[in-house]
Amino acid sequence: MWVIGNGLHLCRSCRKKISILQGTIFQDSHLPLTTWFRAMWHACVQKNGASALGLQRALGLGSYRTAWMCLHKLRRAMVRPSRDKLCGFIEVDETYLGGKKHGKRGRGAEGKNLVLIAAECDGKGIGRIRLSHIPDVSSITLCNTIGGMAKSGATVITDGWTGYAGLEQVGYGHQTIRSDYSIGEDMLPRCHRVASLLKRWIMGTLQGSFGPEHLPDYLDEFTFRFNRRTSRSRGKLFYRLAQQAVQIEPVPYSNIIVTQPVV
Numbered sequence: 464m465w466v467i468g469n470g471l472h473l474c475r476s477c478r479k480k481i482s483i484l485q486g487t488i489f490q491d492s493h494l495p496l497t498t499w500f501r502a503m504w505h506a507c508v509q510k511n512g513a514s515a516l517g518l519q520r521a522l523g524l525g526s527y528r529t530a531w532m533c534l535h536k537l538r539r540a541m542v543r544p545s546r547d548k549l550c551g552f553i554e555v556d557e558t559y560l561g562g563k564k565h566g567k568r569g570r571g572a573e574g575k576n577l578v579l580i581a582a583e584c585d586g587k588g589i590g591r592i593r594l595s596h597i598p599d600v601s602s603i604t605l606c607n608t609i610g611g612m613a614k615s616g617a618t619v620i621t622d623g624w625t626g627y628a629g630l631e632q633v634g635y636g637h638q639t640i641r642s643d644y645s646i647g648e649d650m651l652p653r654c655h656r657v658a659s660l661l662k663r664w665i666m667g668t669l670q671g672s673f674g675p676e677h678l679p680d681y682l683d684e685f686t687f688r689f690n691r692r693t694s695r696s697r698g699k700l701f702y703r704l705a706q707q708a709v710q711i712e713p714v715p716y717s718n719i720i721v722t723q724p725v726v
Contacts, residue, residue, distance in 0.1 A: 592690060
């Protein structure tokens with residue numbers, strides 16, 4: 464390889480010009496790399512999350528669409544490839560996101576988005592978490608999703624929903640919280656705490672509005688922030704995000720946008 468300037472290298476064998484940004488989230492972007500770094504820093508220093516409008520104003524971008532695209536690409540980089548799975552004792556429960564709807568509440572509710580929460584038990588506190596947007600609460604869906612979140616051999620703590628009954632068959636210990644708890648007693652406090660914080664974050668950062676097709680990206684951002692909530696250095700978050708930004712595959716705008724951006 465020969466360096467020919469402007470971030471380009473020339474292959475000695477095929478004489479093809481190759482960008483140093485090839486194979487990263489910055490590939491094919493018209494934004495200068497310095498602008499990407501400023502966007503990453505802005506996203507990391509915002510304690511409660513960054514919005515596209517706030518990023519547009521902070522960086523002086525001429526287009527809301529550019530800021531929206533930039534944030535969504537960075538959200539994809541917030542998930543480290545081959546990240547470690549949760550281990551030990553893990554609480555698992557579901558929550559519903561979305562506005563108030565008429566009809567049935569809880570499992571089986573229509574018109575809302577179902578999110579599976581997995582939270583490590585760290586003494587009486589919460590360790591790492593994982594969040595996943597799931598289509599239903601069937602046994603197949605729950606077991607497959609938990610399989611992507613938790614190490615085999617971990618002990619999963621759930622309520623008495625029958626969809627969790629197959630966990631032992633796929634290599635997990637399974638503890639079911641008693642159904643005779645007193646009214647108002649919190650059976651899965653870690654999951655319920657995470658659900659409460661997630662809903663508050665969506666209301667504050669996204670004004671409670673989001674496109675369901677983009678919910679996985681927002682869940683990744685919340686997870687990234689929550690799992691690093693004890694870090695006292697914003698610089699470490701920036702370093703981690705920059706590190707992961709060059710490890711994931713390129714994310715073309717056409718793969719992000721499904722409908723007109725909602726937030």
